[in-house]
Amino acid sequence: ARRLTVAAAQLGPIQKAEGRDVAVGRMVRLMERAHQRGVEVVVFPELALTTFFPRWYEEDRAAADNWFEAALPSNETAPLFEAARKYGIAFHLGYAEKTPEGRHFNTAVFVHPSGEIVLKYRKVHLPGHAEYDPVRKVQHLEKRYFEVGDLGFPVVRAPVGGAGPVNVGMLICNDRRWPEAWRVLGLQSVELVMLGYNTPSLNMDNRGFEAHHLRVLHSHLSIQAGCYQNATFGVAAAKAGVEDGHELFGHSIIVNPQGEIMAQATSWDDELITADCDLEMCRLGRETIFNFAAHRRVEAYARITAQ
Ligand code: CDT
Numbered sequence: 590a591r592r593l594t595v596a597a598a599q600l601g602p603i604q605k606a607e608g609r610d611v612a613v614g615r616m617v618r619l620m621e622r623a624h625q626r627g628v629e630v631v632v633f634p635e636l637a638l639t640t641f642f643p644r645w646y647e648e649d650r651a652a653a654d655n656w657f658e659a660a661l662p663s664n665e666t667a668p669l670f671e672a673a674r675k676y677g678i679a680f681h682l683g684y685a686e687k688t689p690e691g692r693h694f695n696t697a698v699f700v701h702p703s704g705e706i707v708l709k710y711r712k713v714h715l716p717g718h719a720e721y722d723p724v725r726k727v728q729h730l731e732k733r734y735f736e737v738g739d740l741g742f743p744v745v746r747a748p749v750g751g752a753g754p755v756n757v758g759m760l761i762c763n764d765r766r767w768p769e770a771w772r773v774l775g776l777q778s779v780e781l782v783m784l785g786y787n788t789p790s791l792n793m794d795n796r797g798f799e800a801h802h803l804r805v806l807h808s809h810l811s812i813q814a815g816c817y818q819n820a821t822f823g824v825a826a827a828k829a830g831v832e833d834g835h836e837l838f839g840h841s842i843i844v845n846p847q848g849e850i851m852a853q854a855t856s857w858d859d860e861l862i863t864a865d866c867d868l869e870m871c872r873l874g875r876e877t878i879f880n881f882a883a884h885r886r887v888e889a890y891a892r893i894t895a896q
Contacts, residue, residue: 590867590868590869591752591753591755591867591868591869592751592752592865592866592867592868593629593630593749593750593751593752593755593781593865593866593868594626594627594628594629594630594750594863594864594865594866595628595629595630595631595632595781595822595824595843595863595864595866596623596626596628596630596631596632596824596861596862596863596864597632597824597825597826597827597841597842597843597852597854597861597862598616598619598620598623598631598632598633598634598826598859598860598861599634599826599827599828599829599839599841599854599856599858599859599860599861599862600612600615600616600619600633600634600637600826600827600828600829600859601615601828601829601830601856601857601858601859601860602640602828602829602830602831602832602833602837602857603638603639603640603828603832604640604832604833605640605642605645605833607639607640608665609638609639609665609666610665612637612638612639613638613665613666613668613669614668615859616633616637616669617668617669617672618859619631619633619859619861620669620672620673620676620678620680621672621676622861623676623678623861623863624676624678626861626863628678628861628863629677629678629679629749629750629751629752630678630679630680630681630749630750630781630783630824631678631679631680631681631861632680632681632783632784632785632824632825632826633680633681633682633683633785633826634683634785634786634787634826634827634828635683635695635697635712635761635762635784635785635786635787635828636683636684636685636695636785636787636828637682637683637684637785637828638658638665638666638682638684638685639656639685640832640833641787641828641832641833641837642656642685642734643717643728643729643730643731643733643734644727644728644729644730644833644835645728645730645833646721646728646730646733650733650734653734654687656685656734657685657686657687657693658684658685658686658687659687659689661682661684661686661698661706662704666682666684669682669700670700670704673700673701673702673704674702674703674704676702677702678702679699679700679701679702679749679750680699680700681697681698681699681700681759681783681785681824681826682697682698682700683695683696683697683761683785684696684697684698685734685735686711692736693734693735693736694711694712694735694736694738694739695711695712695715695731695735695738695761696709696710696711696712696738696761697709697710697712697759697761697783697784697785698710699745699747699757699759699783701747701748707745707747707757708743708745708747708757708758708759709740709743710738710740710742710743710758710759710760710761711736711738711739711740712731712735712737712738712761712762712763712764713737713738713741713742713764713770714763714764714766714767714770715731715732715735715737715763716729716731716732716762716763717729717730717731717732717733718730718732718733719732719733720733724794724795724796725793725794725795726791726793726795727789727793727835729793741773742758742759742760742770742773742774742777743758743777744756744757744758744774744777744778744779745757745758749781752868755780755781755868756777756778756779756780756781757779757780757781757782757783758774758777758779758781758782758783759782759783759784760774760782760783760784760815761784761785761786762784762785762786762787762788763786764784765784765786765808765811765812765815765825766807766811768814768815768818769893771814771815771818771819772818772819774819774821775818775819775820775821775879775881776881778871778875779819779821780821780822780868780871781821781822781823781824781866781868782815782816782819782821782822782823782824783823783824784812784823784824784825784826785825785826785827785828786808786825786826786827786828787827787828787837788804788808788827788837788838789804789835789836789837789838790804790836790837790838791804791836792804793835804838805838805840808825808838808840809840809842809850812825812842812844813844813848813849813850814848816844816845816846816847816848817846817847817848817874818879819874819879820846820871820872820873820874820875820879821846821871822843822844822845822846822866822868822870822871823842823843823844824843824844825841825842825843825844826841827839827840827841827854829841829854829856829857829858829860830857830858831857837857839854839856839857840853840854841853841854841860841862842854842862843862843863843864843866845864845866845870846870846871846873846874847870847874851864851866852864
């Protein structure tokens, strides 16, 4: 068995007025708890260091730059890297990235306990809109503040914990709803998909009714199907609770390659959920029903990549 103990570190709300020091302090405490439970990988949510700022409209885009990280680690995020080194824990962090060239991305990194960034991913599926939308109850301005990710869906084979090399990949929030994104990871034999999300409990688009309970169903359905159809473990960490007056539904989960939920958060607060993963479980799907080499029919899939 190749065993790996993973955790989703759900975060309760981070209010607009709260600085990164508050979020990082809470995250370090979650890493302490992870260490006590023998965790080898901790997954933090999307845009984990601040409130979910794309709900706030700035006419001048540059005025939103204070939500972005120009360097990682920085003085404010260094305690995360120190905790990783101290406890020998790898971690996944979602954050807003501003590159030296002034480009903006919704980004996640996977950091080895040594502090080395072994994988970076930039969100491809940006939901929402670029201009202020008067019909919406709450704005969702990801298309205003971020460029579409330019790194594809990379998978890297990295040493993680005691399991030896593991094929790790990442998705960010809305990406989890797109089977194509999962499949591109699956085609690289991914074994562990890490993803963070900030998802409102209500559809704020205000253009039709979507029942409250379906929001969680759609999130779990997407993650469970993605894991099953690509024979991978998935660790999905939410930001949860009432943030700036708006509710995010939480319900972080860890899923196995059979699509089963192994652990689920039950609070809207900072909460660590963990699971012991036997990575050999990925082989069953990959060598039978989802043996891609034997059973995929790419000649029938041309529409998937046609513009
Ligand atoms: N952060 C993020 O991608 N959230 C979206 C909300 C969709 S509503 C514009 C999601 O798919 O969960």
